[in-house]
Amino acid sequence: MSQEEEETPQTTTTRRTTRLSSSSNHTQNETLKKPITNLPSLTLKNLTFTHNNKPFTYDDLISSLPGRKPQIAEILRLLGPVNSPLSPLFVYGSSSTGKTSTILQVFKYLNRPFVYSSCRSCYNARQLFDNVLNQIMLHRRNGSNGYSGVKKCEKAADFVNFLKEGLRSVVEGLDGDMVYLVFDSLELVRDWDKSCTILPLLFRLSDVLKVDGVGLVFVSGASIDTYHSDTGFVDPVPVYFPDYTEEDLRQIFMRNQSNLKLRSAFLDVVLKPFCRVTRRLDELSTALSPLYEKYCEPLDDLSVVPNEETKRRLFSCIQPHIAPALNEIFRVKSQQSLEAGGKEGLKRKTSSKKFGTSDSIDDLDFHMSTSAKYLLVSAFLASRNPATLDASFFDSTGGSANQKKKRKSSEKSRDLKEASEQEMFMKGPGTFPLERLLAIFQCITSGLEDSLEEEEEGLQGGTGLGGNGGENSLMSDILLQVSSLCSANFITKGGSCPLEGSTRYRSTVSDDLALKVARSLKFPLSKYLYRR
Amino acid sequence: MSLKKAVAAEEAVVLLRTRICNPNFIFSLFNDSSDSNYSKLKFIVSSSVTEACNNSILLLGPRGCGKIAVLDLVLEDLLKEYPEMISVIKLNGLLHCDDNCAIKEIARQLCIEHELMFSKMASFDDNSQFMIDMLRECGLAHKTVIFVLDEFDLFAQGKQRLLYSLLDAMQSVSSQAVVIGVSCRLDADQLLEKRVRSRFSHRKLLFLPPQKEDLQRLAKYILLLPTDSSLPPDYVLEFNSRISNILADKRLIEVIDKLSDSDSTFSNFLRFLFSAVSYIDLKTGLMTLDNFKSALSTIHRQPKLDCLKDCSILELYIMVCMKRLEVKEQESYNFNSVMKEYKTIHDSFQTSDNYSRSVCLRAFEHLLERQLIEFADRGHNQSIEFRSVKLLIAPSELHQGLKSNRSCPAILQKLMES
Numbered sequence: 002m003s004q005e006e007e008e009t010p011q012t013t014t015t016r017r018t019t020r021l022s023s024s025s026n027h028t029q030n031e032t033l034k035k036p037i038t039n040l041p042s043l044t045l046k047n048l049t050f051t052h053n054n055k056p057f058t059y060d061d062l063i064s065s066l067p068g069r070k071p072q073i074a075e076i077l078r079l080l081g082p083v084n085s086p087l088s089p090l091f092v093y094g095s096s097s098t099g100k101t102s103t104i105l106q107v108f109k110y111l112n113r114p115f116v117y118s119s120c121r122s123c124y125n126a127r128q129l130f131d132n133v134l135n136q137i138m139l140h141r142r143n144g145s146n147g148y149s150g151v152k153k154c155e156k157a158a159d160f161v162n163f164l165k166e167g168l169r170s171v172v173e174g175l176d177g178d179m180v181y182l183v184f185d186s187l188e189l190v191r192d193w194d195k196s197c198t199i200l201p202l203l204f205r206l207s208d209v210l211k212v213d214g215v216g217l218v219f220v221s222g223a224s225i226d227t228y229h230s231d232t233g234f235v236d237p238v239p240v241y242f243p244d245y246t247e248e249d250l251r252q253i254f255m256r257n258q259s260n261l262k263l264r265s266a267f268l269d270v271v272l273k274p275f276c277r278v279t280r281r282l283d284e285l286s287t288a289l290s291p292l293y294e295k296y297c298e299p300l301d302d303l304s305v306v307p308n309e310e311t312k313r314r315l316f317s318c319i320q321p322h323i324a325p326a327l328n329e330i331f332r333v334k335s336q337q338s339l340e341a342g343g344k345e346g347l348k349r350k351t352s353s354k355k356f357g358t359s360d361s362i363d364d365l366d367f368h369m370s371t372s373a374k375y376l377l378v379s380a381f382l383a384s385r386n387p388a389t390l391d392a393s394f395f396d397s398t399g400g401s402a403n404q405k406k407k408r409k410s411s412e413k414s415r416d417l418k419e420a421s422e423q424e425m426f427m428k429g430p431g432t433f434p435l436e437r438l439l440a441i442f443q444c445i446t447s448g449l450e451d452s453l454e455e456e457e458e459g460l461q462g463g464t465g466l467g468g469n470g471g472e473n474s475l476m477s478d479i480l481l482q483v484s485s486l487c488s489a490n491f492i493t494k495g496g497s498c499p500l501e502g503s504t505r506y507r508s509t510v511s512d513d514l515a516l517k518v519a520r521s522l523k524f525p526l527s528k529y530l531y532r533r
Numbered sequence: 534m535s536l537k538k539a540v541a542a543e544e545a546v547v548l549l550r551t552r553i554c555n556p557n558f559i560f561s562l563f564n565d566s567s568d569s570n571y572s573k574l575k576f577i578v579s580s581s582v583t584e585a586c587n588n589s590i591l592l593l594g595p596r597g598c599g600k601i602a603v604l605d606l607v608l609e610d611l612l613k614e615y616p617e618m619i620s621v622i623k624l625n626g627l628l629h630c631d632d633n634c635a636i637k638e639i640a641r642q643l644c645i646e647h648e649l650m651f652s653k654m655a656s657f658d659d660n661s662q663f664m665i666d667m668l669r670e671c672g673l674a675h676k677t678v679i680f681v682l683d684e685f686d687l688f689a690q691g692k693q694r695l696l697y698s699l700l701d702a703m704q705s706v707s708s709q710a711v712v713i714g715v716s717c718r719l720d721a722d723q724l725l726e727k728r729v730r731s732r733f734s735h736r737k738l739l740f741l742p743p744q745k746e747d748l749q750r751l752a753k754y755i756l757l758l759p760t761d762s763s764l765p766p767d768y769v770l771e772f773n774s775r776i777s778n779i780l781a782d783k784r785l786i787e788v789i790d791k792l793s794d795s796d797s798t799f800s801n802f803l804r805f806l807f808s809a810v811s812y813i814d815l816k817t818g819l820m821t822l823d824n825f826k827s828a829l830s831t832i833h834r835q836p837k838l839d840c841l842k843d844c845s846i847l848e849l850y851i852m853v854c855m856k857r858l859e860v861k862e863q864e865s866y867n868f869n870s871v872m873k874e875y876k877t878i879h880d881s882f883q884t885s886d887n888y889s890r891s892v893c894l895r896a897f898e899h900l901l902e903r904q905l906i907e908f909a910d911r912g913h914n915q916s917i918e919f920r921s922v923k924l925l926i927a928p929s930e931l932h933q934g935l936k937s938n939r940s941c942p943a944i945l946q947k948l949m950e951s
Contacts, residue, residue, distance in 0.1 A: 078811045085547040086554035088807045093836075095843060095903055158628040158638055198687075202627045208601070209625060224836030227904045232686065232717055235597050235800045238808060239834055244843035247940075276940070277846040278892060279899070328889035427867060429919030493916070509916050 043139040045174050048114035050105075062110045066103055067256070068249025075240055076107050080216075083113070084179050087216035089207060093224050094242030097283045100220050101185055103242070108181070114171075115181040115218075120189045126199050130160040133182065137167035157202055165210055172214040179214045182206070187221040197231060204234040244280050247272060253282065254289065262306045267296050270316055271323065278327060292326055295319060365517050372446075373482050374518050377508075378526065379441040380492050381515040384430035384508035386531040388437060394529055395444040432495035432505035435483070442479065445524070535816075541768045542818025545758055549810045552755050553803055556602035557609075562754045563599075563747070564606065570738050575607045577736065581711050582615055582677045587703040589712040589733050591685065594740025596717045597800025601683065603740070604713065608679070619677050620646045626684025632694045636660040639680075643667050665702055672707040685714035689724035696725070700732035742797040748789055751799075753780055755806060756820070768818065775819050784822060788829050795833065805832050837926050840903045841934025847888060847896045849934075849941060850875060852905065853948050855924050856931055865909060865921040868897055882944060894918070 063070055079090055092100050101119075108115050116136045123129040131150040135142070140151035154160050171180055184203060190196055202209065207217055217237075225236060245253065251268055258264040271292060275285055296319045297303055300311075307315065369377070386394065486492045487506070495507040510518075519526035552558050564571035574590070581588040592600045608621055622642045629635040640660040644651035647667075655663070671678050680699060682688055688696055703710045714721065725733060743751070756776045758769045779785055792805055808828035813820055844852075854874040858866045872893060879887045894917070900906045909921045926934075932949055935941050 079808075081550055081811060082543045082547055085550045087550075088554060088804060095840070095899075156628070156631075156634055158634050161628055162641075198627050198630075205627070209628070222902070223904060224834075224840070226836055232684075233596055236804070238804055239831070241834060241836075241839055243839065277886060278888060279847070279896065280843070280845045281899070284895075328892055330891050330895055427865065427870070427919070427921070429867075429915050507915075 043141050045114070045139070045171065047139070048116065048136070048171070048180065049112055050109035057110050059110065062106055065106060066099055067252040068245050069099055069103055069242075072240065072242055073103060073107060076103065077111075079238060079240065080107070080111065080113075083111075084177065084214075086213075087179070087181070087218075089204065089217040089219065089237035090240060091219045091221065091225055091237040092240045092242065093221045095244060095281070096222050097281050098242045098244055099282075100242050104183060104185075104218060104220060108183075113181060114175060114178065115183055117183045117185065119185040121186040124189075125193055126157070126195060127155055130154045130157075134160070134163055134167060137164065137171055157198065161202075161209055165212055168210065168212045168215055172212065177214065179216055181216040181218055183218045183220065185220045187219050188223040188227075191223075191228065200228060201230055201232075201234045204237065245282060247276050247280075250276065250280070250282065250285065254286075260304055260306075263297070263300075263303070264293075266307055266312045266315070267293055267319075270319065271296075274323060274327060288326060292319065292322065295322055365521055369518070370482075371522070372479065373486065374522050375446055375524075376438070376442055376479065376482055376486060377491055377510060378515060378519050378522065378524060379438055379445055380433075380486070380506070380508035381510055382526075382529055383433040383438050383441055386529075387431070388433070390531055391437070391441065394531075395441060430507050430509065432507045434503055434505050438483070438506065439479065537765070538768065538818055539815055541765050542813070542815045544764055545768075545772065545818060546810060546813055546815070548758065548762070548764075549756065550807065553807045553810065556599065557606055559751065559755065559799070559803065560599045560602040561606060562751060564603070570740055571603050571606060573738060574603065575610065578607060578679065578711055578713075579611060579614070581709075582611065582618060585672075585675055585677075585709050587708065587710055588736075589700065589703070589714070590736040590738065591714045591716065591722055592738050592740060593716055593719050593721060595742060595798055597798035597803075598740040598742055599799055600715050600740050604681065604715065608681075618675065619679060620671070621679045621681065622646075623681045624683065624688075626682065626687030630687045630690065632692075633657050635688075635695045636664065636698075639664050661698060664698075668702050668708040668710060669705070672705075672709045675709065677709045677711060679711045679713065682712065682714045685716035686718045686721045686724055688714075689721065693726050693729050696729050697732075700729060704732060743799060743802075745790065745793060748793060748802055749780065749786075751802070752789075752806065753777075756780075756810075772819055775821075779820060779822055779825070782822060785825055788825050792829060792832065801832070805829065808832060837905065837930060838934055838937065840905060841926070841931070842937050842939075844900075844903075844905075844934075844938065845896065846886060846940060846942065846945075847893065848900055849938065849945055850878075850886060851893065851896055851900060852924065852926075852931060853935075853945050854878065855906065855922070856928055857948065859924065859928075865923075867921050868894065868918040871897075871922075878948065884942070884944060886942070 062073060066073065076090070076092070080087065092104060094100055105117070116133060118129060118132045118136070120129060123132050131154060134140075134154060135151050138151045140146075142148045142150070152159075152163050154163060168180065172178070187203070190200055190203070193199060203219070207215060219237060224241075225239060251272060254268055254272070255261060255264055271289060275288060279285065296315055299315060299318050305311075382394075483492065483506075487494065491508065491510050492506050493509050495505045516526060560571075563569055570592075574592070577588060577590055580586075592604065594600050608619075612619055612621075620643075622639055624635055624638060629638050636657055637655070637660055640655065640663050641651050643649075643664065668678060699710075699712055702708055703712065718724070719739075722730065722733070722735065722737065753776075757773050758764060760766065760769055760773075762769070789802075792802065795801075805825075805828050808831050809820070809824045812824040812827050841849075851871060854871045855866070858870060858874055863870070872890060875893065878884070897906075898917070901908075905925055906922050907925050909923045924931075928949075935946055935949060
């Protein structure tokens with residue numbers, strides 16, 4: 002502390018130094034005094050996978066990527082012998098089918114130099130150019146060059162020029178060996194800013210560069226016919242990665258397991274029903290791993306080989322859990338279940354869940370402040386009810402006057418009701434301006450304030466002023482809460498009204514969630530909802 | 534013996550692949566006749582070089598028909614014939630469509646040609662003044678500057694300042710320049726502004742996709758190994774005789790016909806040959822007809838059907854529901870209506886595949902990723918459940934996909950037909 006005070010009188014410059022900046026200057030000086038350990042600079046050898054003195058054979062390659070033998074064979078024959086020129090390759094398939102890992106492992110097996118850049122981590126053209134150039138020119142970002150890239154490259158024209166230089170020097174350095182450029186996640190480039198020029202440029206890169214000894218490999222999640230271009234481009238050679246079949250999935254899930262028989266018994270039971278829902282490897286593995294733990298729960302000794310009887314017993318234990326697991330996307334352990342020690346909480350939850358219906362848990366899984374809950378309910382009401390009916394719903398009698406007498410509905414009104422329901426399905430929740438949300442919120446919470454006031458009066462005999470002051474101080478908090486609800490995606494910004502120019506909001510909570518929130522507040526939501 | 538053969542086979546494969554990936558080699562086949570594009574282009578450019586006049590020409594044709602390749606061959610030959618009289622500046626519409634960028638690139642290439650220092654800080658005016666001066670100097674020295682504008686139609690977007698300044702600079706007496714535009718749009722000259730078009734000589738060379746006989750000739754030209762290379766002569770003899778047999782075979786002619794019926798450009802044929810060459814079994818080192826047949830199936834892929842084969846059963850259900858909604862002539866439907874249809878199917882047929890809404894939403898998102906369905910509106914205002922969607926595959930494709938999917942339940946097929 003005293004050091005900082007010494008600093009600030011010393012820096013009597015025209016610039017006003019804040020406490021923070023003077024303290025950061027201080028820490029910067031400290032770090033400069035420490036020795037900076039640099040990583041070794043990059044050489045041409047870094048362009049190939051290092052082997053760690055263990056040779057990587059063809060069998061290793063096949064066994065590390067189960068179910069991909071035909072695709073590996075196809076890629077190997079297309080890449081061809083050493084230093085054979087390559088027509089651009091286009092590897093495609095849906096996600097988590099092993100495209101990237103296959104390509105990388107193939108290059109590891111062939112021991113050929115390559116430059117890998119992913120269009121997911123390089124989120125625009127400039128980043129992509131930077132990444133490729135840094136790797137080609139063997140540049141590592143570190144403290145000595147200020148963590149900057151090797152060349153400042155904004156435009157594609159500069160990129161091509163620098164790349165030509167870099168590739169020529171690399172190919173010379175490698176004594177004429179070929180170097181491969183791998184572009185991963187190419188489907189994301191379609192959503193970039195200047196994708197109409199960048200995509201054709203990437204596909205024609207070998208023609209544009211006119212450098213011998215460069216091979217291009219594109220990895221994409223979408224097939225080539227989804228890449229739309231004005232004047233088209235020359236198609237690369239396609240390699241298709243189909244999704245894993247059930248046998249392949251089984252082989253993958255059997256890897257690295259301590260008890261193979263137990264795992265195989267588990268997969269016999271579980272894999273088929275889950276494959277009906279999805280065959281993507283990442284989703285299956287997140288769904289199956291907690292189930293496997295549950296499957297192994299009744300066993301005392303995990304290394305035992307199960308016989309038929311054990312298998313039947315384990316099956317009967319796991320069966321009630323399979324159907325609920327099929328119906329949920331992922332399970333996040335909520336605070337309540339963790340605190341309650343698991344068993345009781347789970348019992349309550351499983352008893353309230355019915356077989357095959359939609360997932361509805363009685364209690365909210367997350368915590369929200371009371372005012373935020375009221376805001377959420379007001380937003381829901383504002384989206385569902387038409388604005389013209391607000392006056393009748395939220396009048397001083399609390400909306401009880403709205404209960405129409407039930408009349409026998411004629412056929413025409415029933416048709417109208419169906420049509421309006423259909424419209425409701427299609428249109429979705431409506432938009433509302435901020436003032437309407439705040440007005441509804443005021444109406445709802447004023448009732449609450451009154452009841453609170455009555456309690457207070459009963460207890461302490463306080464005046465009404467306290468209530469008013471409390472309301473005013475609540476206002477600024479509410480606007481903050483609206484913005485936090487927006488960032489949590491409970492309320493989204495809809496289009497703005499062309500006349501007024503103010504933004505309109507829309508509530509995106511489902512009916513179930515709104516009902517749950519209202520129930521936790523003991524708020525009679527159904528009384529306020531407009532029924533046509 | 535077999536090792537020698539394997540080495541020879543590998544060398545042969547590398548040689549063939551090098552030939553296929555080298556456009557100069559391929560298009561030099563068609564340059565012998567006098568009315569080929571090569572000779573015409575060569576005549577035009579060489580006459581403007583020798584007669585010291587300005588000229589402009591457009592090379593038009595579909596992608597992959599050899600425009601740039603023939604141009605490169607012409608320029609190579611002319612550089613050999615008239616050294617020191619030609620300098621070539623190459624611009625690409627994908628990279629240099631912005632005027633500043635283009636002029637900077639022209640200045641940079643001129644500097645490299647004439648070994649001058651290029652300053653990156655020079656402004657647009659400096660660079661354009663430099664270009665005009667250089668053109669004048671080259672003209673006085675009787676040196677022709679050839680501008681090659683690849684993707685010419687992209688230069689014709691916007692204000693066409695670069696085109697105007699280039700063509701205008703050519704109008705002066707002291708300059709000797711040839712502007713060669715290359716484009717895959719056959720109406721590229723219609724894109725030009727009036728003032729640019731008036732300065733442009735309306736010469737066009739049309740590059741057409743090859744005829745079937747040309748493809749045969751090309752295949753023979755590429756695949757026959759040269760007898761005077763480092764490969765063992767008996768292997769070369771065997772390989773060449775095998776190739777001649779295959780090329781004369783009627784079945785191969787059928788394969789090539791099928792290929793060129795869908796896409797008859799050179800680039801497609803070269804992709805096919807590349808694939809076929811990669812199928813060569815390195816143990817025997819010889820090509821067979823099956824190599825060509827497998828290459829055809831690799832090139833002729835049907836991505837949407839492959840996708841459908843990979844879909845899970847829930848995804849197939851969702852697509853069948855969408856198709857049923859379309860049949861019921863609902864003009865627009867969204868995820869909620871699809872869910873309603875899904876529930877009615879399950880209520881009436883009591884299937885075991887009744888899953889919760891969130892799981893169905895996830896399967897719906899998978900279908901969106903695979904581009905089998907798509908949002909029909911452009912706004913992002915609504916959440917994903919309320920935006921209207923449409924199927925991107927025809928009912929017949931869906932039917933075919935259901936049949937080819939191994940685990941498709943019979944009820945889905947029934948629902949498709951009803």
